Amino acid sequence: MPEVLIEIEVVYAAVDRQVLISLELPSGSTAGQAIQASGIQQQFPAVDFAQCAVGIFGKVIGNPQQRVLEAGDRVEVYRPLLADPKEIRRLRAAKAAKARTEE
Template sequence: MLESMIEVEVVYAAVDRQVLLRVAVPSGATVRAAVKGSGIGAHFPELDLDSCPLGIFGKAVADPAVQLVQEGDRIEIYRPLLADPKEVRRLRAAKAAQARARTPES
């Protein structure tokens, strides 16, 4: 019996380039299996496909080893954050407060 296949996209954007691959995966494949089977690791050997964060259409997938893909899904591989966004906002607000404190009021 032939296994039915579905088509999905796997995309990764590095700092200097991005790759989008359209691949056929078996129906019932998990998000992680689809990424590993896509061949994107050949384009980005530095990626750890076993543990990198993944999402579908901009929404993070909590457990990519369990969640199944659907026809037409766009699976995104996320880069690790270089800085915590909350910490960056806190530092920016503190810097703005210091600048206001140094400026004499008119």
Template structure:
């Protein structure tokens, strides 16, 4: 029995290093399975493909173990956030308000 094969890409990037791999995988492969099959963790020590957040073409996939890939899709492996973006915005707004208040006092 001939199993259908599809072509996909898997990508990961750090600030100073990026890797794009083109793979052929069996139809029915999940986003997580594709990440694991890519072997990207061999290029980036410390990368945990079993738990890393994943997406397709810039959109996060909430259930990468269930989402089945289609021909030509690009799986993106995301880095964990260092800081919560909402918290960073709050801190920046508080600092700007403090600077405005200090400037107005002089």
């Protein structure tokens, strides 16, 4: 009996470029296996993909090694944030408030 293959995509966006890799994997493959099979580690050798958050269509998944993929899934590897967005907004609001009181 022939092995059933599913088509998926693996994406990663660095600061200066983004990569989308289309793959065919055996049915039952996990998100972790898709990342390995994509070869994305060779394109971004400085990135520790084991430490990056992973999601499927914008929803973070807990354990990529256990999440079984479905046909058409897009596995997204997220780079770590340099700063907490909430903290940045808080600092920006404080700076704006200070500027208003000094006028």
